[in-house]
Amino acid sequence: MSEIAHSAADDEPLVRAAQRGDMTAFEELVARHRDKIFARAYSMMRNEEDAIDLSQEAWVKAWQRLKQFQRESSFSTWMTRIVINLCLDQLRRQKRQRAESIEAMDEESGGVERQMPVVTVNPTERLERAELRARIDRALNQLSEAHRTVLVLHEFEQMEYKLIAKTMGCSIGTVMSRLFYARRKMAVLLAELKKQD
Amino acid sequence: MAINEELSLKLQAYADGELSEREAREVADLLAKDTDARALVEELKNTCSALAGFEAEIKLPESREFYWSKIEREIRRLETSRTSRPEPSVFAAWRRFLVPAGALAVLVLAGFLIFPLLHGPHMAESAESEFTLPDSEAFTYHDYANGTTLVWLSYPAENEFADKDSEDTLD
Numbered sequence: 375m376s377e378i379a380h381s382a383a384d385d386e387p388l389v390r391a392a393q394r395g396d397m398t399a400f401e402e403l404v405a406r407h408r409d410k411i412f413a414r415a416y417s418m419m420r421n422e423e424d425a426i427d428l429s430q431e432a433w434v435k436a437w438q439r440l441k442q443f444q445r446e447s448s449f450s451t452w453m454t455r456i457v458i459n460l461c462l463d464q465l466r467r468q469k470r471q472r473a474e475s476i477e478a479m480d481e482e483s484g485g486v487e488r489q490m491p492v493v494t495v496n497p498t499e500r501l502e503r504a505e506l507r508a509r510i511d512r513a514l515n516q517l518s519e520a521h522r523t524v525l526v527l528h529e530f531e532q533m534e535y536k537l538i539a540k541t542m543g544c545s546i547g548t549v550m551s552r553l554f555y556a557r558r559k560m561a562v563l564l565a566e567l568k569k570q571d
Numbered sequence: 572m573a574i575n576e577e578l579s580l581k582l583q584a585y586a587d588g589e590l591s592e593r594e595a596r597e598v599a600d601l602l603a604k605d606t607d608a609r610a611l612v613e614e615l616k617n618t619c620s621a622l623a624g625f626e627a628e629i630k631l632p633e634s635r636e637f638y639w640s641k642i643e644r645e646i647r648r649l650e651t652s653r654t655s656r657p658e659p660s661v662f663a664a665w666r667r668f669l670v671p672a673g674a675l676a677v678l679v680l681a682g683f684l685i686f687p688l689l690h691g692p693h694m695a696e697s698a699e700s701e702f703t704l705p706d707s708e709a710f711t712y713h714d715y716a717n718g719t720t721l722v723w724l725s726y727p728a729e730n731e732f733a734d735k736d737s738e739d740t741l742d
Binding site for chain 2: 397401404405408409410412413414416417422426429430433434437438492493496503506507510525528529530534535550551553554557558560561564
C-alpha cells in the first residue's frame, strides 16, 4: 500500500494534539511518516533490522521531545533529522567497535575513483524502475559508510554542503571530497553492473 | 584541459548550485569550451538523477499495528519507569548532603586527634625511643618509622626481690 503524501499543514493539528499528550494523534503521525523514516535509516545502515530498530527509537525520542518541536521545519524534516542523528551515532559506535574512526573513514580510497575514466554513457538509461532500483541497491551496498552517508544526506535529504558538514562533524572540504568520490564510485559501479548484466 | 581535484570539486559545486554567481559564470565559460569538464558534470548529474526517487520506493516491512505496538510499548515502559521513581523528599535531599559532609567532618576531626599523637614534638627529634621501668628489668624500644615496638623482660628476673622469691620457692 503506498503512503499518501501529507503536507506539513496536514500534520499540524496532529502535532498539536500529540504535544498535548494525545497518543492516538501521535500514532497517526507515525503511520503517515513511518515509511520515509524507515527508508532513511535503511539507506544509511543498509540493514533492515537495524533500520527498523533505529526508526522505532527515533519515534520514541520524538514523543519524548515533542514539546521541543518549534515548527522551524516541517514535522517530517524534524523526524528525519532525529533518525539521521541516531544512525550517525550507531555508525560511529560500530566504527569504534571496529577500532576505526568515522572521521578518517575511507578518504584513502578517494584517489582511485578520481583517476577512473568518466562514464560517458548514462548506465541507467532505458532501465526498468525495478532494475534500476536493484542496481542502485547493490551499488550503495558497496560504498563505504562515509561515502554513502554523505550521498544520502545530499541526494535524499537535500542537505547543502554546510549542513552536511555540521551534521557529520567535519569540514565542508571533506564533505565535497566525499560526495565527489561517492558519486564517481556510484557511476562506475552502476556502469560495471550494466556490463555484468 | 586536465581536471585536477580542485577543479573536479568546483565542477561538482557548480552542478549542485553551491557556487557564487561569479564563480558559476566562470565555470559555465569553462564548460563551453572543455569537453572533459562537460563530460564530468554530465556524469555527476546522471548519478543524481538515477538516485532521485530511490528512497520513495523503500517500504517498511512491518504492518502498521505491529510497528506501532513496539513504539507504544517502549513509550509506556519509559513513562512508567519515570513515574514510579519517587520524588526526592526534602529530608532525602538533606541526607544526600549531610552524609558526605558528616563523613568529611569525622575524617577531619580524626585527623586533628591522631596527627599530634603521631607527629608530636618528641617525634620531631627522634624517630626512635627507649624506656626502662625503674626497679625492674623491663625495657621497651619503639621504632616510629617502622611502627615496631619491642619489650624485653629479663627471665629469670635479675632484681633482688625476684632472686629472693626464687630461692624461697626452691627451698
